[in-house]
Amino acid sequence: MTEDEQSGMEPHSFLTCATEVARLLGVGDVSMKPNDQARHLAFAVRKPLLERASLPAELFAPLMAAAVYDPDPSFCRWFVEPAVYAFGRRRVMAALVDYLRIGTDAERAGAVRAWYSAHVPLRADRSPAYGPGGVRDPALDESQDIKAAWLEASMRVFAEADDLQMRHRVLLGLPTSRTAYPPSLHELLDSTLASARVHPDLYIRRWAAAADHEGV
Numbered sequence: 660m661t662e663d664e665q666s667g668m669e670p671h672s673f674l675t676c677a678t679e680v681a682r683l684l685g686v687g688d689v690s691m692k693p694n695d696q697a698r699h700l701a702f703a704v705r706k707p708l709l710e711r712a713s714l715p716a717e718l719f720a721p722l723m724a725a726a727v728y729d730p731d732p733s734f735c736r737w738f739v740e741p742a743v744y745a746f747g748r749r750r751v752m753a754a755l756v757d758y759l760r761i762g763t764d765a766e767r768a769g770a771v772r773a774w775y776s777a778h779v780p781l782r783a784d785r786s787p788a789y790g791p792g793g794v795r796d797p798a799l800d801e802s803q804d805i806k807a808a809w810l811e812a813s814m815r816v817f818a819e820a821d822d823l824q825m826r827h828r829v830l831l832g833l834p835t836s837r838t839a840y841p842p843s844l845h846e847l848l849d850s851t852l853a854s855a856r857v858h859p860d861l862y863i864r865r866w867a868a869a870a871d872h873e874g875v
Contacts, residue, residue, distance in 0.1 A: 672697075672728065673697045673725070673728040673729055673730060674696055674697040674700070675728075676697075676721060676724045676725035676728045676729075677697045677700035677701050677704070677725050677729075678697075678700060679721040679724075679725075680700075680704050680708075680718065680721050680722060680725050680738070681700050681703060681704050683715065683717060683718050683721060684704055684707055684708070684718070686700075686703050686704055686707060698734070701725070701729070701734060701737050701738070702737075704737075705737045708722075708737070708738075708741035709740070709741050709744070709785070709786050710786075710787070711741075711745075711787070711788065712787040712788055713745060713788060714741065714742075714745040714746070714788070719742065719746050719750070719754075720754075722738050722739075722741070722742045723738075723742060723751070723754045723755070723758075723773075725738040726738035726739045726742070726769070726773040726776070727755075727758055727762070727766055727769030727770055727772075727773055728765075728766075728769055729769070729772070729773075730769075732772040732775065735769070735772055735773050735776055736776035736779065738773075739751060739773050739776035739777055739779065740776065740779050741786065741788070743777060743779055743781070743800075744781065744785070744786040744788040744789060745786075745788045746799075747796075747798075747799030747800055748777060748778075748781075748799065748800040748802050749798070749799060749800060749801055749802045749805055750799075751777050752774075752777050752802050752805040752806070752809065753805050753808075755770045755773055755774050755777060755809070756770075756805060756808045756809050756812055758770035759771070759809065759812045759813065759816060759829075760812045760815075760816075764820075764822055764825055767816065767825060767828070767829075768824075768825065768828055771828045771829065771832060774809065774832070781795070781800065783795075807840075807841050807843075807844065810833065810834075810839075810840055810844055811844055811847060813829040813830070813832065813833055814829075814833070814844070814847050814848065814850075814851045815847075816829045817829050817830045817851060817854075817855075818850070818851065818854065823860060826860075826863065827860070827862060827863070830851075830855065830863055830866055831862065831863075831866055833851075833866070835866065835869040835870040835872075835873050836870075836873045837870075837873070852867055852870055852871075855867035855870075856868075856871075
C-alpha cells in the first residue's frame with residue numbers, strides 16, 4: 660500500500676468515508692439528511708461512480724475506506740464495484756489484503772465483508788470504465804497471487820487474533836479444499852487445520868471437520 664493510500668485509512672466512521680467520496684466526486688450537499696446520513700450519501704454517489712469512464716486517482720483510497728467501513732455486507736458493493744471497474748480487481752483486492760494484514764479489528768472485519776464484492780463479475784455494458792468496444796487490459800484484473808495473499812493473511816490472522824469473532828470471520832471464509840491453496844501455503848494450512856481441530860469453539864471445529872471430510 661502506498662503512502663497516499665495509507666492516508667486514506669484514517670477515517671473512523673462510515674459517514675466520514677462516504678462524505679469524502681461525495682466531496683471528491685463533487686456531489687451536492689446531501690449530508691444534512693436527518694436520518695441515516697451515511698447511507699443517503701452512499702446512495703447519492705452510487706450512480707455517478709458507475710457512470711464515469713474514469714475516476715481520479717485520489718478517489719481510490721477513500722473508496723476503499725468507504726467499502727471497509729460500510730457496516731452492511733450488501734451495500735459495501737456500491738463502493739467496491741466502481742473501484743474494480745475503474746482501478747482494476749487486482750488493485751482493489753490488494754488494498755483489502757493490506758487492511759486484513761495491518762488494519763484494526765474493525766477494518767479487518769470490513770475487509771472480509773468487502774472481499775466478496777471484489778469478485779463482482781465484469782460486464783462491458785455495466786460501466787464506461789470497462790473500456791471502448793468492450794476491451795480491457797487483463798493485467799488490471801489478474802489476481803491469482805493476490806487471492807493467495809488473502810488466504811495467507813486470513814490464516815495468520817486466525818493464528819494471531821485474540822478476538823474469537825475475528826477468528827470466526829477469517830476462518831469460516833476460507834475454502835475447505837486443499838486444492839484451493841497453492842503448494843506454498845500447504846504448511847500454513849496444515850498448522851491452521853491442526854489448531855482448528857482442537858479449538859474450543861464449535862464452529863471452528865466444524866470448519867476443520869469439513870476440511871477433513873474433503874481430504875485436506
